[in-house]
Amino acid sequence: MKDCLGTVISNEFLSDRYYLIRLKCDEIASTIKEGQFVLFRCSDGNDPLLRRPFSVYRYFPQSGEIEFAYLLKGRGTELMTRLKQGDKVEILGPLGNYFEIGESTTGIAVLGRGVGIASVAVLAEKAAKENLYSLAILSGRNPGSVIGKDFLTEAGCEVVGLNDEEGTSGIDGIRDILTDRIEKGLIQQIYSCGSNRMGKLVKDLSIKYNLDSYISFEEHMACGIGVCKGCTCMTKDGYKTVCHDGPVFGIGEVDL
Ligand SMILES: Cc1cc2nc3c(=O)[nH]c(=O)nc-3n(C[C@H](O)[C@H](O)[C@H](O)COP(=O)(O)OP(=O)(O)OC[C@H]3O[C@@H](n4cnc5c(N)ncnc54)[C@H](O)[C@@H]3O)c2cc1C
Ligand code: FES
Incomplete structure (x- = not known):
């Protein structure tokens, strides 16, 4: 640092x-x-x-x-x-810590909602550039708030843009897309940021299909280096700081 x-x-x-x-x-x-x-x-x-x-x-x-x-x-x-x-x-x-892709992983999905897209897009791009299957599900309030579609498509990701205004961002639709790609054997890891609802979906699917998945949190921060304890979140091992212990947590580690 x-x-x-x-x-x-x-x-x-x-x-x-x-x-x-x-x-x-x-x-x-x-x-x-x-x-x-x-x-x-x-x-x-x-x-x-x-x-x-x-x-x-x-x-x-x-x-x-x-x-x-x-x-x-x-x-x-x-x-x-x-x-x-x-x-x-x-x-x-x-x-903070960072997203890692497992050595045996052949495909990932990233789920970003609103500013959460800014955290996960770079991972989808990296996976596609390393010739992994990379699905980017990007969601926002309206079409303009779904950023990143252009460069992710260019990098070779499968990009799904969803928004509330057009009624395409429902959680059932996202579950269907993910389930399809998981059952086809395309995805072994999912990474999510920006929505608790999407985080819960990732947790459910990860338990059901035994996936190694992660969520990144965007809490309000002050010091940013683990000192003030102003950005804590509850984990199965007690409170942890988002800035120092996170922002990335294993999906099974955190309460959603
Ligand atoms: C790890 C992380 C990554 C992020 N990445 C991005 C990103 O890539 N793109 C993006 O757009 N946003 C991102 N955010 C969110 C971004 O930091 C905030 O939107 C930004 O701080 C807003 O600043 P502002 O002054 O414009 O807004 P304001 O809302 O005026 O100020 C926000 C700041 O005020 C203080 N604050 C306000 N309300 C509270 C409260 N209830 N409790 C405690 N403190 C409060 C905090 O210091 C907070 O950081 C990220 C946040 C985190 C934690
Ligand atoms: S912002 Fe101070 S501990 Fe995280």
């Missing part, structure tokens, strides 16, 4: 309330892993005081570049939208 200074390469509106910021930051781009996050200082001053956590959306070790997809939510992200090419940004990272 390092406190680094990144340089903004671009910062663009994506769709709905989502933006994409691309930074040059060799130290983080060369060490971060799928599912890890950074704490981002959104302004030069002390307002807001706390840095904001963002998961790596994509990273490019060779060019030292890293991308974060972020939802315009409150004060911190509003300030982030104002950053422009050449601006310097303090980022602390990489933080």
